[in-house]
Amino acid sequence: MGVTPEQVKSWARDYDSHTPQAILECALAHCDNIALSFSGAEDVVLVDMLCKLSKKPNIFSLDTGRLHPETYQFLDTVRKHYGISLHLVSPDTQQLEAFTQQKGLFSFYEDGHKECCTVRKVAPLKRKLSTLSAWITGQRKDQSDDTRAQLAVAEVDSVFTGVEGGQLVKFNPLANWSSAQVWQYIRDNNVPFNPLHQKGFISIGCEPCTRPVLPNQHEREGRWWWEQADKKECGLHAGNIAPEQPKTVVFHVNYPVYNALI
Numbered sequence: 426m427g428v429t430p431e432q433v434k435s436w437a438r439d440y441d442s443h444t445p446q447a448i449l450e451c452a453l454a455h456c457d458n459i460a461l462s463f464s465g466a467e468d469v470v471l472v473d474m475l476c477k478l479s480k481k482p483n484i485f486s487l488d489t490g491r492l493h494p495e496t497y498q499f500l501d502t503v504r505k506h507y508g509i510s511l512h513l514v515s516p517d518t519q520q521l522e523a524f525t526q527q528k529g530l531f532s533f534y535e536d537g538h539k540e541c542c543t544v545r546k547v548a549p550l551k552r553k554l555s556t557l558s559a560w561i562t563g564q565r566k567d568q569s570d571d572t573r574a575q576l577a578v579a580e581v582d583s584v585f586t587g588v589e590g591g592q593l594v595k596f597n598p599l600a601n602w603s604s605a606q607v608w609q610y611i612r613d614n615n616v617p618f619n620p621l622h623q624k625g626f627i628s629i630g631c632e633p634c635t636r637p638v639l640p641n642q643h644e645r646e647g648r649w650w651w652e653q654a655d656k657k658e659c660g661l662h663a664g665n666i667a668p669e670q671p672k673t674v675v676f677h678v679n680y681p682v683y684n685a686l687i
């Protein structure tokens with residue numbers, strides 16, 4: 426029998442003060458068809474934890490085609506360090522070619538990041554998640570007061586669906602951890618980390634949309650800095666954003682995924 430929404434709610438409540446490892450154990454115990462989404466940043470702590478809990482961890486990364494060279498190098502470092510088979514999920518070629526032919530390579534600076542993120546991140550993620558019943562993310566509450574403050578350690582995904590359009594459970598084991606705790610874990614366990622962190626980057630995404638931040642600047646200020654703070658989700662966790670009702674209608678018929686993004 427599958428996991429019920431009530432079970433997920435009870436995990437969110439019961440595991441809220443548990444360690445990330447205990448949350449991962451709960452996820453692995455109840456969900457067979459589960460994978461970790463690894464961004465190539467400090468969420469590498471989850472790769473480390475998962476590899477200590479599972480002999481065959483299922484881990485994937487979204488290869489947008491626009492990541493920093495350092496991040497590509499780091500993904501390969503992680504693959505070799507842990508001896509894992511890291512699934513790099515790429516955008517659909519036809520969709521990407523149509524988009525870049527029409528809009529070029531930097532349209533996000535002119536009309537926002539949503540369209541490019543949809544092609545390069547959201548659509549590939551949607552395809553990957555349609556093969557799963559649960560996924561694990563590295564989201565934390567302290568990454569954004571605007572969009573992640575209410576994050577639960579377990580939830581039914583309100584944006585994406587799993588196998589055959591069925592329920593998809595989402596685990597956020599680091600929800601209650603601070604950046605300081607993540608970095609303490611990295612140091613204590615000799616976990617490899619992305620060299621961009623040594624160049625002032627805190628949050629790491631695509632190269633054209635990520636920049637280093639100054640001391641005491643919030644990490645999200647280094648992402649899509651030309652856009653409004655409460656809209657800074659790339660669509661992977663669009664359920665964190667309260668939708669603006671009037672704008673959803675236009676794209677809904679032909680591009681259902683846009684409904685989650687605008």
Ligand code: SF4
Binds near residue numbers: 533
């Ligand atoms: S983060 Fe920037 S480059 Fe990457 S998919 Fe989104 S808009 Fe495109």
